[in-house]
Amino acid sequence: MDDLRSLSDERLLALSAGGDREAFALLLDRHQDFVYGLARRYLGSRPLAEETTQEVFLRLWRAAPRYRPLRPLRAYLRTLTVRVCLDGIRGARVPLEPLPDEETLPTGHAATEEALLEKERRRALGEALAELPPAQRMAVVLFHLQGLSVQETAELLEVSPKAAESLLSRARRSLKDRLGALLG
Amino acid sequence: MRCTEARRLVDEASRREDLIGNGELKAHLAACPPCAAEAHRHRRLLDFLEDLPAVCAPPGLRERILARLEAESAPVFPWRWAAAALLLLGLAAGFALGRALMPPPAETTPALVAAVGENLNGGPWWAAQSAVFPEGAAPQGRETP
Numbered sequence: 600m601d602d603l604r605s606l607s608d609e610r611l612l613a614l615s616a617g618g619d620r621e622a623f624a625l626l627l628d629r630h631q632d633f634v635y636g637l638a639r640r641y642l643g644s645r646p647l648a649e650e651t652t653q654e655v656f657l658r659l660w661r662a663a664p665r666y667r668p669l670r671p672l673r674a675y676l677r678t679l680t681v682r683v684c685l686d687g688i689r690g691a692r693v694p695l696e697p698l699p700d701e702e703t704l705p706t707g708h709a710a711t712e713e714a715l716l717e718k719e720r721r722r723a724l725g726e727a728l729a730e731l732p733p734a735q736r737m738a739v740v741l742f743h744l745q746g747l748s749v750q751e752t753a754e755l756l757e758v759s760p761k762a763a764e765s766l767l768s769r770a771r772r773s774l775k776d777r778l779g780a781l782l783g
Numbered sequence: 784m785r786c787t788e789a790r791r792l793v794d795e796a797s798r799r800e801d802l803i804g805n806g807e808l809k810a811h812l813a814a815c816p817p818c819a820a821e822a823h824r825h826r827r828l829l830d831f832l833e834d835l836p837a838v839c840a841p842p843g844l845r846e847r848i849l850a851r852l853e854a855e856s857a858p859v860f861p862w863r864w865a866a867a868a869l870l871l872l873g874l875a876a877g878f879a880l881g882r883a884l885m886p887p888p889a890e891t892t893p894a895l896v897a898a899v900g901e902n903l904n905g906g907p908w909w910a911a912q913s914a915v916f917p918e919g920a921a922p923q924g925r926e927t928p
Contacts, residue, residue, distance in 0.1 A: 620852070623852070624849060627845050627848060631844060632837070632838070634840075635838060635840035635841075635844065636838035636839070636840075639838045640835075640838060645841065649841065652840065653848050653851055656852075657855065660852055724835065739832065742797065743832035744835055749797070767797060768795055771794065771825070771828060772794060774828055782824040782827040782828055782831075
């Protein structure tokens, strides 16, 4: 196992293609937070995000023999997660479920008034995000939360860069309206 | 710069740098408190979004994924194959039993051939029937005259 840890994602996936479960488990360790985090922020629901994460890794396992490392595995997983999220959500009304503290990494705030305010802001922002139309929400998650460029966001959403900018602009306007006084 | 143009530029600012990188906008914001307030709200939103903490996968998810992988990779034998084999065996046995219990075919006699031939040539239908079903063994439903 220690030997496996030193291997690259691509090498681990090649071993997984040959049926090596330990190699695949290491890939899971490396990327499950990333996939789950993206799905959770977009879907707003823990069960749906878990289901999406399972589906993404099952598809990765099945695709392993055909995988060609043309780009980093994380970029491939991001595309896969976005596709599964968008396919799964089409026409479905997602129940809002705020992120509990144990699901987020600590940010270093002490238990002060500022920390409570920060918690309230996060809750409100989570709710406001969940109220956005799916395409706008995914654009915000990819661009603002994942730090992708407009071009990359547009490619993942399969729209033009101009359309992606428009989605982002409309989404930010809605978020500002919904967050109201919290932004003051 | 007019307020409408300034508001549009603020709305379109995707990153914090966009708000301070435009000199003309910066000058307008310095002189226009309402637009400056809007820019402040916009900057706060960008800060909130970028400062959202990373999300961790819940405990046990890794194990659930590996279990699904295990279930998916497990061979379908024996249950599905066994069920399919049993079905085939049952069909074969039923067919063999049916063949064994079926009565032997009636012997073709010259009288039968003649009667059927006559019937085909316009003779009475009961002539052929009495040849096929002798001694009143005609099927129910139509009476022989």
